[in-house]
Amino acid sequence: MNGFAEVGVALRGSGRDSIKGAKRGADMANLNGRARQKNTYDAIVVGSGITGGWAAKELTQKGLKTLVLERGPMVRHLEDYPTATMDPWQTKYPRGQLPPDELNAHYPVQKRTGYTLTEYTRHFFVRDDQNPYTEESRYDWIRGYHVGGRSLTWGRQSYRHSPIDFEANAREGIGVDWPIRYEDLAPWYDHVERFIGVSGQAEGLPQLPDGQYQPPMEMNCVEKAFKAKSEARFPERRITMGRTAHLTDPTEEQLALGRTKCQYRNMCIRGCPFGGYYSSNSGGLVAAERTGNLVIRPGSIVTSLIYDEKAGKATGVRILDATTRQEEEFYADVVFLCASAFNSAWIMMNSTSSRFPNGFGNGSDQLGRNVMDHHLGVGASGEAPEFADMYYSGRRPNGIYVPRFRNLGDAATKRDDYLRGFGYQGGASRPGWDRDLTRPDRETSAPRGFGAARKAALSQPGPWVMGLGGFGEILPYEDNRITLNRDKTDEFGLPTLTMNVTIRENELAMRRDMQTAAAEMLEAAGFRNVRGYDGGYAPGLGIHEMGTARMGRDPKTSVLNAHNQVHECKNVYVTDGAAMTSASCVNPSLTYMALTARAADHAVQARKRGDL
Amino acid sequence: MLLSRRDAIRGLTFTFGVAATGFAGRALAAAPALAWTPTALTPDQARLVDVVAELIIPKTDTPGARDAGVPQFVDRALADYYNKAQADRLRAGLARMDADARAAHGDVFVTLTPKQQTELLNGYDREASAMQGQASDDDHFFPLLEDLVTVGYFTSEPGATVALRYDPVPGAYHGCVPLAELGRGWATR
Ligand SMILES: Cc1cc2nc3c(=O)[nH]c(=O)nc-3n(C[C@H](O)[C@H](O)[C@H](O)COP(=O)(O)OP(=O)(O)OC[C@H]3O[C@@H](n4cnc5c(N)ncnc54)[C@H](O)[C@@H]3O)c2cc1C
Ligand code: SF4
Numbered sequence: 001m002n003g004f005a006e007v008g009v010a011l012r013g014s015g016r017d018s019i020k021g022a023k024r025g026a027d028m029a030n031l032n033g034r035a036r037q038k039n040t041y042d043a044i045v046v047g048s049g050i051t052g053g054w055a056a057k058e059l060t061q062k063g064l065k066t067l068v069l070e071r072g073p074m075v076r077h078l079e080d081y082p083t084a085t086m087d088p089w090q091t092k093y094p095r096g097q098l099p100p101d102e103l104n105a106h107y108p109v110q111k112r113t114g115y116t117l118t119e120y121t122r123h124f125f126v127r128d129d130q131n132p133y134t135e136e137s138r139y140d141w142i143r144g145y146h147v148g149g150r151s152l153t154w155g156r157q158s159y160r161h162s163p164i165d166f167e168a169n170a171r172e173g174i175g176v177d178w179p180i181r182y183e184d185l186a187p188w189y190d191h192v193e194r195f196i197g198v199s200g201q202a203e204g205l206p207q208l209p210d211g212q213y214q215p216p217m218e219m220n221c222v223e224k225a226f227k228a229k230s231e232a233r234f235p236e237r238r239i240t241m242g243r244t245a246h247l248t249d250p251t252e253e254q255l256a257l258g259r260t261k262c263q264y265r266n267m268c269i270r271g272c273p274f275g276g277y278y279s280s281n282s283g284g285l286v287a288a289e290r291t292g293n294l295v296i297r298p299g300s301i302v303t304s305l306i307y308d309e310k311a312g313k314a315t316g317v318r319i320l321d322a323t324t325r326q327e328e329e330f331y332a333d334v335v336f337l338c339a340s341a342f343n344s345a346w347i348m349m350n351s352t353s354s355r356f357p358n359g360f361g362n363g364s365d366q367l368g369r370n371v372m373d374h375h376l377g378v379g380a381s382g383e384a385p386e387f388a389d390m391y392y393s394g395r396r397p398n399g400i401y402v403p404r405f406r407n408l409g410d411a412a413t414k415r416d417d418y419l420r421g422f423g424y425q426g427g428a429s430r431p432g433w434d435r436d437l438t439r440p441d442r443e444t445s446a447p448r449g450f451g452a453a454r455k456a457a458l459s460q461p462g463p464w465v466m467g468l469g470g471f472g473e474i475l476p477y478e479d480n481r482i483t484l485n486r487d488k489t490d491e492f493g494l495p496t497l498t499m500n501v502t503i504r505e506n507e508l509a510m511r512r513d514m515q516t517a518a519a520e521m522l523e524a525a526g527f528r529n530v531r532g533y534d535g536g537y538a539p540g541l542g543i544h545e546m547g548t549a550r551m552g553r554d555p556k557t558s559v560l561n562a563h564n565q566v567h568e569c570k571n572v573y574v575t576d577g578a579a580m581t582s583a584s585c586v587n588p589s590l591t592y593m594a595l596t597a598r599a600a601d602h603a604v605q606a607r608k609r610g611d612l
Numbered sequence: 613m614l615l616s617r618r619d620a621i622r623g624l625t626f627t628f629g630v631a632a633t634g635f636a637g638r639a640l641a642a643a644p645a646l647a648w649t650p651t652a653l654t655p656d657q658a659r660l661v662d663v664v665a666e667l668i669i670p671k672t673d674t675p676g677a678r679d680a681g682v683p684q685f686v687d688r689a690l691a692d693y694y695n696k697a698q699a700d701r702l703r704a705g706l707a708r709m710d711a712d713a714r715a716a717h718g719d720v721f722v723t724l725t726p727k728q729q730t731e732l733l734n735g736y737d738r739e740a741s742a743m744q745g746q747a748s749d750d751d752h753f754f755p756l757l758e759d760l761v762t763v764g765y766f767t768s769e770p771g772a773t774v775a776l777r778y779d780p781v782p783g784a785y786h787g788c789v790p791l792a793e794l795g796r797g798w799a800t801r
Contacts, residue, residue: 087780088767088800093693094685095763101695220787264782266801391794394785395801432797433766433776438744438755445744447737450668450758451730458766459674459775461797 036331041067041295043603044317044332046302046347049149050589051576051596052338053280053288054192058600059336060293064607067330068285069300069319071339072145075124075152077258077281081271083120095434096120105129112140113541116153120270124153132496134485139499140540141342147298148281149340150543151589153269156245156277156397157425158198159586160189160209164409169582172419175370175476176552178581179562182209188594195287196278196593197254199262199398200243208403208423208586214249216241220392222384222428222464223400226525233524236413237405237517242398242425245278245590257286266395277397299323303494304351305335305360305572313571313612317347320492334571334603334612338596341371341577342482345548346497348559348574349484359484361549361566366559368483370476370550371501372583374542376469377535378511380518382527384428384464391430391461399427402468402521404585406513418509422472422585424518430461466527470514473585475506476547480539501539511537544588546577564599571612575599648683652690652699656720657706661686661757663722664709667729668761675770677761685764686757698756705753709736772799 042064045055052068059066074080086096093099096119103111109128110117117125124144133141144150163182170177186209193212202210219227219241227239246262247254259275259282268277275282288294299322306329308315316331337344345368351360359367402424406415436448436458448454480501488496515532522530552558555567564579566572575596577588584591606612650658665677665686677683690699709732713721717728724732736754743752765771772778778799 085780087769087778088772089769091767092688094689094760095767097693099693099695100698218785218787223787264785265780387788389791391789391791392785392787393779393789393794393798394782395798396785396787429801430797432801433799434763437759437762445741447734447741448755448758449737450733452670452672455669455672455674455765455775458762459796461791 036329039316039329040331041065042332042607043067043334043336044069044330045336045338046317047071047149047337047339047343047576048147048280048285048296049338049340049576050151050154050280051340051592052149052336053151053284054593054596055336055338055573055575055600056280056288056294056296057195057284058597059604060288060291062600062604063293064334064604065293066288066295067332068288068294068296069302069317069330070147070149070296070298071301071322072147072149072298074296074298075147075271075281077271077275077279077286078273081273082123083270084267084273086120086270091119093119098122109140110142112538113142113543116142116269120267121153124269124271130491132488132490134488134496134498136498136500137502138538138540139501140538141499141545142540142543143340147285147296148279151279152271152281154279154589155587156268157401157587158193158196158200158211158243158245158590159401159403159423160211161185161584161586161591162207162209164207165582165584168420169476174419174582176550176554176557176581179551179553179558184562185591185594185598188598189590191597192590192593194251195253196245196283197247197250197259198243198590199241199246199248201241203238203240203403205238205403207405207408207421211243213243214247217244217246217248217396217398219400220428221387221390222466225384225386226428226466226522226527227400229525230521234405234521237521238403240401240403242401244398246276246397257283259283262397264394264396266397268397300328301492301494302339302347303327304347305569306331307351307353307355307360307569309353309355312569314569320494322492325492333607334573336596336600336603337572337574337578338576341545341548341580342497344574344576344578345482346484346495348549350495356568361559361568361572363568364555364557364559366478366550366552366557368548369478369481370547371480371482371499371539371545372474372476372547372580373501373539374471374544374583374585374587375474375503375507375511375537375539376471376542377537378472378514378533379424379426379467379469380515380522380530380532381465381467382519382522382530384466385526385528387464396427399425401425415513418506418513419475420473420506420510420585422470422510422514424468424470424514426466426468428464428466430464432461433458435462466522468518468521470511470518471542471585471587472507472510472514473583474503476550476582477504482548499539503537503539544577544583546580546583546588549574549578550581551579552581563602564595565602570606571603573599573603646683650684650687653687657703658683658687659722660706660709660720663729664733664757665761665764667726667733668758669765669771674775677765680765680768680770682761682764682768685768686760689760689764701751701753702756702760705757708753766799 043066045068048070110125166178200213201216262276300319348360404421406421485498486495519532549559551560662683665682669677710720740752776799
C-alpha cells in the first residue's frame with residue numbers, strides 16, 4: 001500500500017497540498033484497477049471530530065491502514081489556531097464580538113448560543129448561509145466543519161453514564177433497551193480517560209461512576225462554603241469539582257504527544273497552544289499519525305455509502321471533493337461513520353439502493369428518529385454572603401458539578417412528576433469590569449454614573465455571584481426526528497435536513513424542579529438575592545444532538561447492534577452520538593469516545609476472523 | 613461672557629495650529645488637537661468623542677480613555693462594527709450633545725467647562741436609566757456610547773494591564789487569594 005501519503009496530509013509540518021492527490025484521482029473518470037487499488041484502505045473513518053479522532057487512533061494503532069475523510073479544511077495542532085494567543089486589545093471588533101449585520105447574514109443559527117461564536121472562534125463554526133437546513137420546529141444545530149470538528153470547541157466536561165442510565169429504558173418501558181450495560185463500557189471509559197486525561201474528584205456515587213482521574217481543579221472560597229452548607233442541608237446533593245478533559249498531571253504518554261499541563265488561561269475554544277485540553281488535533285489524530293497508518297483527506301464530503309448487493313456489505317464511500325466538486329470513491333473492508341449524529345444519519349439517509357430504498361440500514365424506520373439533546377438554561381443564582389475580601393487568580397476552565405440526585409431507584413429520591421433526572425454545572429466568581437454594561441437583565445435602574453468613581457469601582461471585582469445551571473435528560477421520542485429534504489439543496493447540490501424536535505411534558509416538569517431545587521440549595525447555603533430562572537431552551541442548544549441511529553437488540557426497532565454495527569450491514573459502524581439509545585443527563589462525548597474505542601476493537605477482531 | 617470666551621478660544625486654535633483644518637471659528641476648550649485621523653467620524657465628531665470619552669473614563673492614578681486610544685476605538689467600531697441603526701443612534705447622540713450645549717450655553721459641547729459638560733452627561737445618564745427596562749431601553753444614545761467607551765478602555769492595553777490586572781498565562785488557579793494581594797480586578801475571565 002505505497003503511495004498513499006500523497007493523498008494525505010501530515011498533521012504537522014509540511015504537506016499542505018492535500019487536494020493535489022484528490023484532483024489527480026478525480027481526473028480519472030473511469031477508475032481502472034490501479035486507481036481502485038490506490039483508493040483502497042483497510043478502514044475508512046468519516047469525520048475527524050471527537051469520535052473520528054478516536055476511531056482513527058484505535059484502528060491505526062491496531063494495524064489498519066486507515067483513511068480519514070473530513071469535509072472541512074485542515075486544522076493542524078498549534079499551527080492553525082490563529083487567535084490562540086491574542087490579547088483583548090488585538091481584536092478587530094469590540095470584545096471580539098462579530099458585527100450584528102455579519103451575524104444575521106452568515107450565522108443566524110451559530111449565534112444562538114450567545115457565547116460560542118466570536119471573532120476568536122469564527123473559523124471553527126460553520127456559516128449557516130452555506131449550510132442550510134429547514135426548521136419545522138426551531139433547532140439550534142451548532143457545528144464546525146474542519147479537521148478536529150467540535151473537539152476543538154467543546155466544553156470538555158467528561159462524565160460517565162451510570163448503570164441506571166443503561167437500564168432506564170428497559171425498566172420504564174421507554175424507547176428500546178440498550179443492548180449493553182455499564183460493565184460493557186467501563187473498561188473503555190478507563191481506556192479513554194487514561195489517554196485524553198480527565199481531571200476530577202472520585203466521589204463513590206453509583207449514579208456517577210468514578211473514572212481514571214488526574215488531580216481535580218480547586219474550588220474557590222465561595223464554592224467550598226457553598227458545598228459545606230448545602231450538603232449539610234441536602235446530603236444527597238453532592239457537590240464536586242467538574243470532571244474535565246484537561247491535564248493537571250500529564251502522563252508520559254500525553255507528554256510524548258506534545259501535550260502539557262493546563263495553564264488556566266480559559267481560552268480553550270480558540271485552540272490550546274499547550275495541548276492542555278483534549279482535542280482530536282492534539283491527541284487522537286497525532287497518535288494515529290505516528291503509527292504511519294493514517295491518511296487524512298480534508299475537503300472530502302462523504303455523500304453516501306457504496307453497497308454491494310451481491311456481497312451484502314459496504315465496499316466504501318462516495319465523496320464530493322469540496323474544492324474540485326468532483327466525485328470520487330474510496331474503498332475499505334470496514335467503514336466507521338463518525339460525522340456527528342445528524343451528519344452520519346444524513347449520509348445513511350442519502351445512501352439509497354434497491355436493498356435500502358428507505359436509507360442505509362433503515363429497515364427499522366428508526367433512522368433519523370429519537371433525536372435527543374440535553375435541555376438547559378434553567379437554574380438559580382445568588383450573591384455570596386461573605387468573602388468580600390477574597391478573590392482568585394488564574395482562569396479555571398471548569399466549574400463545579402452536582403451529580404443527579406432524583407429518581408435514583410429508591411423511594412427517597414423518587415419523583416412523581418417526571419422520569420429521569422438532571423445535574424447542575426455551576427460555579428462562583430466575581431464579575432469583572434463589564435458588569436454594568438447595558439443588558440436586558442440589568443438589575444438596577446439607578447443611573448450608572450461616569451467618571452473617576454465609576455472607573456475606580458469597575459477596576460475592582462464585583463460582589464461574588466454563584467450560579468447553578470441544570471442539564472436535564474430528554475427522553476427518546478420517535479417523532480422527534482430529522483428527515484432528508486431532496487427539494488432543498490445546499491451549494492453542492494446535496495440534499496439537506498429538516499428538523500422536527502420538541503421537548504414534552506416530562507422535560508417541562510423536570511425544568512420546574514431544576515429551578516426550585518437550585519434555589520433551595522443556594523438559600524440553604526445562606527446566599528442573598530437568590531433568583532430562580534428559566535431562560536427557555538430550544539432543542540440543540542445543549543449541543544449534544546444524538547439518537548438518530550440508535551443501538552438496540554432488535555433490528556426491527558433499532559439501527560445498530562451492541563457493537564455499533566449497522567444491524568443490516570455489519571461492516572459499517574456508527575459510533576458518534578447517533579448510536580445513543582438514551583441520553584442520560586451527563587455530557588455525552590466521553591461515552592461516544594468509549595463506544596468508538598470499543599467498536600474499533602470489535603471491528604479489528606471481526607476483520608481478523610473474516611467476519612466482516 | 614459667552615462671546616468673550618469663544619473669542620478667547622478662537623485665539624487658542626491658532627496656538628494648537630489646527631485653524632487650517634476647518635475648525636476656524638470653532639472652539640477647542642480642553643480638547644487638544646487630535647493626533648489621529650478619524651475614518652467614520654467627522655473631525656468635529658472625533659473631537660467630541662475624545663472629550664466625552666475622557667469624561668467617562670478620566671485619567672486618574674491610571675491612564676484615561678484618551679491615553680488608552682478609546683476615541684480611535686469608537687471610530688473603528690463605527691466604521692467596522694456597528695450596523696446602520698446603531699451608527700445612526702450614536703451620531704444622532706453626538707449631534708444632540710452639541711445642540712443641547714448650544715441651547716444651554718451657546719456653543720458646542722467641547723467648548724463648555726468641564727462642569728457644564730458633566731451636568732449635561734448627568735442628564736443623559738438619568739434619562740437613560742429612567743428608560744432602563746422599558747422597551748425603548750436601547751434607544752438612548754448615552755448607554756451605547758458609555759458602553760463602547762468602557763469596553764474600549766478596559767480591553768485596551770493600558771486599561772487591561774494598568775487599571776486592571778492581566779495575565780495571559782496564569783499557569784495555575786488559586787481559589788482563595790486575599791483581594792488586597794491582587795489589588796485590582798482581572799481583565800479577562
Ligand atoms: C461549545 C460547545 C461545548 C460543548 N461542551 C461539551 C462538553 O462539555 N462535554 C461534552 O461531552 N460535549 C460537549 N460538546 C459536544 C461535543 O463537541 C460533541 O459531542 C462532539 O464533538 C461530537 O463528536 P463527533 O465526533 O460526533 O462530532 P464532531 O466533533 O462534530 O465531528 C464531526 C466531524 O465530521 C465532519 N463531517 C460531517 N459530515 C461529514 C461528511 N458528510 N463527510 C466527511 N466529514 C463530515 C465534520 O466536519 C466534523 O469535523 C460541546 C460542543 C460545543 C460546540
Ligand atoms: S485553560 Fe488550559 S486547556 Fe484551556 S487554553 Fe488554557 S492551557 Fe489550554
